[in-house]
Amino acid sequence: MKEDLIDSRETLPAHVPLAGVLGWPIAHSRSPLLHGHWLQRYDLPGHYIPLPVRPENLLEVLRGLTKMGFVGANVTIPHKETVLQIADIVTDRAALIGAANTLIFREDGKIHADNTDGYGFISNLTQNAPDWQATRGAAAVIGAGGAARAVVASLLESGVPELRITNRTKLRAEQIKAEFGAKVVVYDWAQAGNMLEGATTVVNATSMGMTGKLPLRIPLDALSPDALVTDLVYTPLMTDLLKEAQSRGCKVVDGLGMLLHQAVPGFERWFGRRPEVDEDLRQAVL
Structure with a gap:
């Protein structure tokens, strides 16, 4: 990159x-x-x-x-x-x-x-989770805004074999698939929890979970303890997503490092x- x-x-x-x-x-x-x-x-x-x-x-x-x-x-x-x-x-x-x-x-x-932003995102992961490898498995991205697009571009460039994406407005996720190609798989918002199954990288690229914003309500039952979970939100540093993922044994990386590295x-x-x-x-x- x-x-x-x-x-x-x-x-x-x-x-x-x-x-x-x-x-x-x-x-x-x-x-x-x-x-x-x-x-x-x-x-x-x-x-x-x-x-x-x-x-x-x-x-x-x-x-x-x-x-x-x-x-x-x-x-x-x-x-x-x-x-x-x-x-x-x-x-x-x-x-x-x-x-x-x-x-x-x-x-x-x-x-x-x-x-x-994509450079900052990948640099944050490699600094704080040195064992992380994009090629190990599918990535699951929540959100389809500008930050999500940067994340998608950097993950695909880093070699993820499949990139799953969901967004409350499905059309925006479908636009990303149309622009970024066949490795992108779109999930309905109601089925967001399903896209976590087998994913080795999970990213919240929305503002949900941020202080003063709506909470992120996606079930994590399918989340593997081998997954790395990161949240672009850094207020608070440990979002509810990161806390729950950590309690399930996942390696977690907060979003502040992306701001610093970009x-x-x-x-x-x-x-x-x-x-x-x-x-x-x-x-x-x-």
Whole structure:
């Protein structure tokens, strides 16, 4: 996966690099804590700030940032799809997923868009479950939104033999099958528990189970104790899904690491150093 991550590595400008995260709203974002920790740890010049941008102002703001000393930005809800229409260069992965989360503002004025969510997802699993192998068996993905699409793309690229998916709106899951191919098998939401049978990787890629959101109500009776279970939700860190899976003997991985790892390629490009994801970073962001 790493070879087509952000690879436009022109020399960083002489001025202090500026980057940030674009969203509406944006006050909840932990990205400033994350990048700020790295800047301080490595004693690097640069600043990373939250950038609240209304959807109707996105194009104007992006063009302005490229003229103001910004070297790039992260993108979050609701702009992740829209930026693909604005960017001058879009990676194949971002185009396939249909969203971008990382932008580079090149010295020639062009905007380069990538999606590093899948990279972050796989890196989180390999760091926290070193024995995990995508090829061991089927993967079961709950959800069919933007995050789920990144997960699906990364799991298929990693070699899962079958990818099962379910979503409350079945049409969105069927669209993923149509775009990602024959290895994808769609399950009705009412039969979601059945898709866990024999699955060696189980992923919640919805917001269900998050603090303040609806609970995730999927029966885990068919879940094998040999499965790895991960939840993209990280508030709370140990969701009800992870708690129950752990009680059944499963290896579990929380979702915070995906947030941390997806930030690595952008930080490296903007500030000139590849940062490390470790426990100090986790605690700083928490």
